[in-house]
Amino acid sequence: MTNIxxxxxxxxxxxxxxxxxxxxxxxxxINKNDIPNGKFVKDxxxxxxxxxxxxxxxxxxxxxxxxxKVIMALGDSITAGFGAKGHHTNIPIDIHNLHENRGVxxxxxxxPDAVTIANFIKHYSPELxxxxxxxxxxxLCYGLICPPYQYKPNKDRFNAAQxxxxxxxxxxxxxxxxxxxxxxxxxxxxxSYKYLTLFIGSNDICFRCSNNLSWLTSKQFEDYLMLTLETxxxxxxxxxxxxxxxxxxxxxxxxxxxxxxxxxxLIAEYECSCAFAPGILGSRNRMKxxxxxxxxxxxxxxxxxxxxxxxxxxFAVMYQEFDIDLTTFPVEGLSNIDCFHPSTKSHDxxxxxxxxxxxxxxxxxxxxxxxxxxxxxxxxxENDRINTNINS
Numbered sequence: 510m511t512n513i514x515x516x517x518x519x520x521x522x523x524x525x526x527x528x529x530x531x532x533x534x535x536x537x538x539i540n541k542n543d544i545p546n547g548k549f550v551k552d553x554x555x556x557x558x559x560x561x562x563x564x565x566x567x568x569x570x571x572x573x574x575x576x577x578k579v580i581m582a583l584g585d586s587i588t589a590g591f592g593a594k595g596h597h598t599n600i601p602i603d604i605h606n607l608h609e610n611r612g613v614x615x616x617x618x619x620x621p622d623a624v625t626i627a628n629f630i631k632h633y634s635p636e637l638x639x640x641x642x643x644x645x646x647x648x649l650c651y652g653l654i655c656p657p658y659q660y661k662p663n664k665d666r667f668n669a670a671q672x673x674x675x676x677x678x679x680x681x682x683x684x685x686x687x688x689x690x691x692x693x694x695x696x697x698x699x700x701s702y703k704y705l706t707l708f709i710g711s712n713d714i715c716f717r718c719s720n721n722l723s724w725l726t727s728k729q730f731e732d733y734l735m736l737t738l739e740t741x742x743x744x745x746x747x748x749x750x751x752x753x754x755x756x757x758x759x760x761x762x763x764x765x766x767x768x769x770x771x772x773x774x775l776i777a778e779y780e781c782s783c784a785f786a787p788g789i790l791g792s793r794n795r796m797k798x799x800x801x802x803x804x805x806x807x808x809x810x811x812x813x814x815x816x817x818x819x820x821x822x823x824f825a826v827m828y829q830e831f832d833i834d835l836t837t838f839p840v841e842g843l844s845n846i847d848c849f850h851p852s853t854k855s856h857d858x859x860x861x862x863x864x865x866x867x868x869x870x871x872x873x874x875x876x877x878x879x880x881x882x883x884x885x886x887x888x889x890x891e892n893d894r895i896n897t898n899i900n901s
Contacts, residue, residue, distance in 0.1 A: 547868075549885035553632045556888035568822035569702065569749050570897045574867070574889045575633040578701040580626075580640055581667040581690070581745075582617040583682050583737070584708040588670035590614040591647060592844035593853045606846050609648065609672065611641035613853050615860040616706035616751075617668045618642075624857035629864050630704065633889060638693070639667030650678050651712065660685050675712045676733040677724055683740055690745065703748040704895075705741065708831070709734075710755035710809075714801045718783035718794040727801075731808035738812065742824045749895060750824075751863075753831045754809055757802045758784045759795035760835035761849055769840045770848035780849055806830075813871075817898040825897040828871050829863060837880040861886055868893050 550556055559575050566576050582588050590610040612620030617627045619640025627640040641664060648659040651673030659671070667689060669682035691698055710730065717725040741748060758781055764770055765785070783794040809828070816826040840848075842855040851859070861884040866874045868887070 548888040548890070550888060551883075551885060553629050553886050556632060556886070559633055559889065559891055566702065569747060569825045570820075570822070570894075572702055572749065572895045573633075573891070573893065574630055574895065576702045577630050577634055577704045577749075577895075578636060579638055579667065579690075579693075579697065579703040580617055580630060581686060581703060581705040581748075582614070582641075582670055582707075583679060583686065583705065584616075584670035585674040585712055586647075586670070586672035586850060587711075588614055588616055588668065588706070588708055589648065589672050590618065590641075590644075590856070591672050592846040592850040593856055594644070595845040595852055607647050608644045609646075610644045610853070611664060611668055612643050613856055614641060614668065614670075615851075615856040615863070616708070618856070619666075625860045626706070626864050629860070629886070638697075641666050641668035647672050649673050650681055651675065652678070652716075655681055662689055673712060674709065675716070676709050676730055676737075677713075679709065679733065679737045683737060687744055699746055701747065703745060705745075705748055705750045706753065707737070707750055708753040710802075710805050711758065714755060714798050714805065715758065715781035715783055717801050718797040725801075727804035727808045730805050731811055734809065734812050735815070738816070738826060742821070746823045748824055749897060750826045751829055752809060752813060752826050753829050754806045755802050756831045756833050757795075757799050758849075759798055761843070762791070762795065764835075764840055764843060764848055767840045767848070769845060770843070780847060813898060827895075827897050829866060829874055832877050834877045834879045839880065842880070858884060867895050870896055871898055 548556070559573065562573065562576075566572050586592075586609070590613055592606070592608075593610040593613050594608075596606045610618075612618045613623045613625065615625055617640055618625040619627050619631070619642045622628075625640075627637070631637045631640070643664045645661050645664055648661075648671040649656070650659075650671040652675055654673070655678055660669075667686060669686040671678075671682065674682065713725055713730065738750065738752075741750065762784055783798060785791065786794050813826050813828040816824070835842075838855070842852055842858070844850045844852045858880065862878060865884075865887045868889075
């Protein structure tokens with residue numbers, strides 16, 4: 510029986526594609542000088558709490574950070590936190606290496622002291638619900654391989670992300686999220702203001718480099734994305750969706766020459782074989798992946814513009830470009846399990862960077878994100894609002 514389990518696990522991990530790509534396009538770096546009149550601290554607990562509002566928010570375009578009462582996420586293995594904590598033993602096959610560390614996920618992790626957007630929001634809104642916690646064995650949903658009954662609601666909560674997820678699988682995640690959310694009191698479902706991070710597309714990119722399938726085109730990507738957002742709009746009122754762009758995995762290829770990436774780093778060749786093919790074939794594959802990422806980002810912007818042109822008081826889609834210059838990152842920014850997924854170090858960095866962006870207009874969030882060793886955390890003030898596209 511043990512052998513069967515390990516065979517299944519190895520088969521599973523060979524199919525998981527990294528949910529991130531690192532796309533070298535536009536240039537920019539967030540720092541405190543980009544945001545006037547902001548107070549920055551080393552730890553969110555140093556930020557003063559906000560005084561209660563005198564009047565309730567008029568709409569999702571008038572939200573202070575303490576108005577958020579529910580946090581949710583859809584995505585793939587990055588949002589699931591796969592491999593974030595790395596491994597600390599020399600055991601060749603250790604089942605703990607195949608864990609999703611959901612409590613430290615940059616967008617929705619809720620472990621005590623974890624540096625995450627969920628914990629930042631919770632500082633201002635202590636009654637926040639939905640954060641994922643702890644660790645558990647990887648949950649796999651990859652194309653046609655999407656077994657049911659994998660979710661662990663006590664830990665996953667409203668983090669519906671699963672490793673290997675492609676955009677065509679998002680319906681499975683959304684079904685889980687709706688099932689869990691509708692177990693809450695009806696006033697939570699209908700009246701509470703909610704914040705949802707949606708980050709998807711990198712597994713599609715990893716697969717498309719050698720497969721010109723119709724369901725991987727940018728048009729299909731846009732249609733699946735629109736279908737998902739329309740379901741959220743109809744079924745989950747009073748929601749702000751932070752829609753992240755895709756980025757390219759091609760830069761990760763160069764890290765595999767590092768000593769840090771020996772051993773388990775070979776897993777990455779199974780997770781995204783297109784990115785790690787040798788010679789001319791590999792170069793062509795990585796170029797195809799870059800082109801696909803550009804096409805998908807254009808599709809994402811089309812969807813964002815669609816919702817920006819149709820103002821709703823109960824639904825908004827904001828856009829965060831996710832263009833990381835991996836050449837500026839330390840190798841420890843990748844998990845030492847596979848040298849492919851981000852480590853806790855990178856989850857922390859991404860959480861701070863995107864948090865500091867929340868008050869910025871969309872056009873000021875664009876560009877390349879470069880590594881900084883010590884990013885400060887912005888404190889929200891009483892007049893700050895989450896900046897949706899409508900008020901950009």
